[in-house]
Amino acid sequence: MIKTNVMRLLDQANIPYKTIEYEVDESDLSGEHVAKQIGFPMEQVFKTLVAKGDKKGIIVFCIPVNTELNLKKAATAIGDKKIEMIHVKDLLSITGYIRGGCSPIGMKKKFPTYIDETVVLFDEITVSAGIRGCQIVINPEELKDYINATVCELTD
DSSP: OOOOHHHHHHHHTTOOOEEEEOOOBTTBOOHHHHHHHHTOOGGGBEEEEEEEETTTEEEEEEEETTSOOOHHHHHHHHTOSOEEEOOHHHHHHHHSOOTTOOOSSSOSSOOOEEEEGGGGGOSOEEEEOSSTTEEEEEOHHHHHHHHTOEEEOOOO
16 A cells, blocks of 8 residues: 555644545546445545636535535635636646545645535545545544635535
């Protein structure tokens, strides 16, 4: 198991986490596939989405893999009129991560980050470890504090 930048950052911050490796299926990079592979309920596996607000610029959202980001709710949460998802081809240059391996921890820059309100229901959630094939299991409160995220309603 290689140490990802995400793991190194959590180690430096003395934040406890576990890792779970899983089989990557290039034809199915969905969060549902990841949840099945790691044996976690879909509502506890959080995907990281990157969008651009008309005023705020790049914004990061973490939501359960079995939900969709509600763009209106997200725009309201950040105080923008409208937001749109960035193109997948721009993900690596903006965040340093590829699709299926995007983590809210350790992006190239610190972007404003928002986590869906359902995160408070769990003692632990998973997010990407920064590469495809590995998830970080972490206490959501510790994650929220570490990435300075705002918890709000982002999904339907």
